[in-house]
Amino acid sequence: MSVGSVRLDIRSDVEDLAGFAGQPPNRLFVAVHRPRTLPATATLVVCPPILSDLAVHYRREVLLGRALAALGVAVTRFQYRGTGNSHGDPAETTFETLVEDAHVATAIALELGPRDGLAYLGTRVGALVAAAASRPVGAPLILWEPVTDGASYWREAFRARLIRSVSESGGGHPPVRDAAGQLAAAGWIDLLGYRVTRRLHDSLRDRALAAELGPRPGPVLRLDKRESRGRWWFNPEPSVEEISPAAELISAWLSSVGAP
Amino acid sequence: VSAAGERVDDELAFIGSRGAELFGVLARPRGVPGDTVVLLLPGAAEAASFGRNQVRARLARRLAELGCHAMRIDYAGSGESTGSPPAPRLDEASLEPLVDDVQAVTTWLRQRGLRRVVLMGSCLGSRVALTCVGRVAGLAGLILVTAPVYDYVYGRMPATGGPRGRFADLLGRAAADRLPVLLVYGRTDRFGADFEMARGAELGPVLQAAGELITTRVVEHAVYDFPNVPGQEQVVDAVADWLSFRLPAMRSTPGAR
Numbered sequence: 001m002s003v004g005s006v007r008l009d010i011r012s013d014v015e016d017l018a019g020f021a022g023q024p025p026n027r028l029f030v031a032v033h034r035p036r037t038l039p040a041t042a043t044l045v046v047c048p049p050i051l052s053d054l055a056v057h058y059r060r061e062v063l064l065g066r067a068l069a070a071l072g073v074a075v076t077r078f079q080y081r082g083t084g085n086s087h088g089d090p091a092e093t094t095f096e097t098l099v100e101d102a103h104v105a106t107a108i109a110l111e112l113g114p115r116d117g118l119a120y121l122g123t124r125v126g127a128l129v130a131a132a133a134s135r136p137v138g139a140p141l142i143l144w145e146p147v148t149d150g151a152s153y154w155r156e157a158f159r160a161r162l163i164r165s166v167s168e169s170g171g172g173h174p175p176v177r178d179a180a181g182q183l184a185a186a187g188w189i190d191l192l193g194y195r196v197t198r199r200l201h202d203s204l205r206d207r208a209l210a211a212e213l214g215p216r217p218g219p220v221l222r223l224d225k226r227e228s229r230g231r232w233w234f235n236p237e238p239s240v241e242e243i244s245p246a247a248e249l250i251s252a253w254l255s256s257v258g259a260p
Numbered sequence: 261v262s263a264a265g266e267r268v269d270d271e272l273a274f275i276g277s278r279g280a281e282l283f284g285v286l287a288r289p290r291g292v293p294g295d296t297v298v299l300l301l302p303g304a305a306e307a308a309s310f311g312r313n314q315v316r317a318r319l320a321r322r323l324a325e326l327g328c329h330a331m332r333i334d335y336a337g338s339g340e341s342t343g344s345p346p347a348p349r350l351d352e353a354s355l356e357p358l359v360d361d362v363q364a365v366t367t368w369l370r371q372r373g374l375r376r377v378v379l380m381g382s383c384l385g386s387r388v389a390l391t392c393v394g395r396v397a398g399l400a401g402l403i404l405v406t407a408p409v410y411d412y413v414y415g416r417m418p419a420t421g422g423p424r425g426r427f428a429d430l431l432g433r434a435a436a437d438r439l440p441v442l443l444v445y446g447r448t449d450r451f452g453a454d455f456e457m458a459r460g461a462e463l464g465p466v467l468q469a470a471g472e473l474i475t476t477r478v479v480e481h482a483v484y485d486f487p488n489v490p491g492q493e494q495v496v497d498a499v500a501d502w503l504s505f506r507l508p509a510m511r512s513t514p515g516a517r
Binding site: 004005006007009016018019020031054055056058059062082083084085087090164168190192193194195 | 274
């Protein structure tokens with residue numbers, strides 16, 4: 001990893017490193033949060049969600065990374081090729097490249113954090129990625145609002161697209177219904193402002209969490225949000241009250257399950 | 261500094277401002293010297309500066325390929341930055357802290373030889389950019405995408421129109437300072453409809469007096485919050501075209517304001 005910027009938080013004794021890793025043209029944005037003076041007790045690789053979920057969960061993952069580092073866990077976050085601050089052609093993205101990118105991040109995590117105590121956290125589709133990436137070593141796995149299978153993920157996503165299409169049409173235009181047909185015909189569709197290719201769709205469609213975990217998975221912790229009424233759909237600044245308990249729960253759980 | 265693309269390097273930075281550290285990405289054209297930079301300011305509801313479907317990251321790299329540096333920043337409390345997020349309000353008092361942030365970033369850019377600054381803002385970011393006129397050194401132009409004409413309180417917008425605020429005055433001040441301005445609206449956006457309404461009223465004299473200094477592009481697709489891919493591409497093309505046309509004149513201007 002070529003480190004581009006470093007920030008120190010003296011108060012929480014946390015160091016943030018931001019840089020790029022991997023081979024051109026697929027240079028991945030990577031951020032590492034780690035304790036500054038005390039040795040880290042575990043290394044957590046965070047596999048983010050994709051498409052609209054990335055925006056919804058991004059800030060929480062940043063804050064969670066910093067909070068976990070303050071509790072002694074070295075956290076490595078990254079963004080898949082062609083997403084976020086990373087480089088690369090999004091048209092090349094498949095489920096397999098998502099997992100490849102998780103392996104690049106794992107190498108950075110092990111380079112900059114303790115080599116013992118590797119674990120993964122995956123959010124939404126990232127849970128499928130984290131399960132696949134963790135399988136070779138049976139690493140502990142934290143699943144945050146996981147997508148349990150690709151087919152139902154796409155079904156929900158296409159439904160959201162249809163709902164927006166209906167609400168925007170206002171009766172003026174016919175709503176966009178046939179997402180699968182458009183994917184087949186054009187090779188991509190516009191999914192709420194994101195370009196989804198047939199390659200990505202097809203590679204993710206048949207993936208299921210149970211299969212990605214394999215027959216002998218490591219310890220698994222699943223976290224789902226409590227339904228909260230009256231909140232704005234997108235919360236750009238999750239409060240400390242939301243982040244701190246999650247960080248403490250994860251830190252304690254990692255301590256209890258130990259190294260793979 | 262991390263080499264990222266074939267013709268563009270991305271430099272990452274944490275820049276101190278108002279007790280927070282703002283995360284920024286500077287796209288540098290490889291091997292091309294220059295003193296002009298476009299500073300990209302997101303809208304209020306965006307998770308980070310790269311934007312939906314990387315629209316702003318793509319734009320920054322496109323501008324760097326044209327030979328112009330491009331910097332994008334995460335507001336305090338968003339993306340990789342620290343601190344608390346800005347209030348999504350358009351009144352001057354609410355925008356002033358964000359003007360302070362722009363000053364901190366432009367100071368950092370000047371230290372790297374980038375002294376001519378074109379501010380490009382989307383929605384809230386466009387009003388921040390306008391509020392920077394006369395307050396931020398080195399301004400060379402403005403690019404305003406879906407700039408709200410009326411002073412809404414976010415989340416409590418009327419169906420159309422709204423309280424008349426400072427937009428016309430700010431735009432007039434930019435023209436008086438001889439700053440070239442690009443306005444981009446989506447034909448189907450409510451902000452586009454508001455702009456058309458104001459163009460027939462209080463904005464008309466301002467646009468007429470500014471003449472060729474102010475360029476207006478109304479694109480076919482919705483672009484507020486970049487809700488679709490064609491609209492994103494139309495904005496990227498419109499900004500790149502305008503800057504390609506304006507850049508030589510900006511560079512030949514002896515002193516940036």
